[in-house]
Amino acid sequence: MARWYLRRTDAPPNDRHAHRVIGSLGSRLRLVLRQPGDIRGLESPDGEDLPEVDFVAYALHERLSGRIRLDNDRLSDMLNAHDEFVLVDALAERLPEGGSMVVSEILLRRDELAVVHATGPRGDRAQRVRTDAHPVVFRVGRYLVSGRIHTGRGEDALVSVRSRQPMVPLTEAAIEFRVGSDVVREPASAIVVNRDLVDWVREGAPVYDRSEVPWA
Numbered sequence: 095m096a097r098w099y100l101r102r103t104d105a106p107p108n109d110r111h112a113h114r115v116i117g118s119l120g121s122r123l124r125l126v127l128r129q130p131g132d133i134r135g136l137e138s139p140d141g142e143d144l145p146e147v148d149f150v151a152y153a154l155h156e157r158l159s160g161r162i163r164l165d166n167d168r169l170s171d172m173l174n175a176h177d178e179f180v181l182v183d184a185l186a187e188r189l190p191e192g193g194s195m196v197v198s199e200i201l202l203r204r205d206e207l208a209v210v211h212a213t214g215p216r217g218d219r220a221q222r223v224r225t226d227a228h229p230v231v232f233r234v235g236r237y238l239v240s241g242r243i244h245t246g247r248g249e250d251a252l253v254s255v256r257s258r259q260p261m262v263p264l265t266e267a268a269i270e271f272r273v274g275s276d277v278v279r280e281p282a283s284a285i286v287v288n289r290d291l292v293d294w295v296r297e298g299a300p301v302y303d304r305s306e307v308p309w310a
Contacts, residue, residue, distance in 0.1 A: 121177040125149070127160025127184050129196060151181070152209040152269065153202060154235055158184040162212070169212050170263040170286045178203050189236065190273045204260065208234045208291050209269055211282040230255070230264070231300050233293040238307045240300045241267025241285055251297055260290045270300070270307045277307050 127149060149162040158181055164172065179202050187194040225244035228251035232239040241264030245254040255262060267285035270277055300306055 122180060123172070123176040123178070124180045124182065125162055126182045127162050129160055129183060129185055132183075147213040149212045150210070151179075151184075151202070151207055152189075152237060153206050154208060156189055157187045158197075158200065158202075159187070160184050164212060168263065169210065169284070170259075170261045173204065173207070173210060173261040173286055174259040176204065179207070189271065192273070204288070205290060207288055209237055209239055209285060209287055210261070211267070211269075211285040213283070227265070228297060229299050230295055230297055231306065232287050232295045233306065233308060234287060234291050235293070236271050236308050238270045238300060239264070239267065239285060239287050240270075241265060252295065255289060255295055258289065260288055261286045262289050263287075270304065272307055272309060277304050 128146070146161045146163055148159070149164075150157060150159040160181075160183060181200050181202065182198065184197055184200060185194055186197045186200065224247065226247055226249065227242040227244050230241065230243050230251055243251055243254060243262065243264055245251055264285050264287060265283065267283070268279055268281040269285060270279045272278070
């Protein structure tokens with residue numbers, strides 16, 4: 095029998111702690127993106143030679159993307175450390191209507207970010223501990239997200255979801271959503287889900303017929 099967890103509405107305020115991130119100011123983070131064909135380089139905060147990665151943010155009604163430099167912190171740590179994000183020069187794609195444009199600057203609150211993924215980095219290997227990986231499925235508004243959540247040895251997957259900070263990382267993941275009558279599936283090695291926007295989560299894999307993909 096499938097085990098489910100529905101979103102809580104009485105969660106206590108999130109603990110906040112400082113992280114070294116790009117262009118941070120208080121609880122707001124400024125992220126400068128670069129689009130294909132843009133010859134400008136992306137400067138790291140203190141001159142370090144940090145790699146560019148693909149960054150994609152799924153808001154409630156649009157997808158925002160570009161190339162960006164991340165520091166050595168994990169993407170989920172960066173997202174949990176800030177309440178607001180200013181995306182500069184992001185490609186904005188309207189969902190599900192279609193159409194896109196590059197916006198010079200857009201302010202997003204964390205409670206508007208449903209799902210985020212980037213191609214890396216994945217954090218300091220020396221700080222990783224052995225975990226159990228559990229397959230899980232989340233419905234987040236118009237999105238269905240599947241992947242593996244990593245817990246402490248013997249820890250329950252759904253208990254782990256409830257006890258974490260809002261932005262929950264998954265590996266071996268994919269996001270699915272509808273565009274008209276079609277279902278778009280976008281795999282990613284790692285995806286971060288906003289637990290505060292989750293409608294439901296269950297253990298296991300998505301159903302084969304994709305009936306769980308929302309029509310919203």
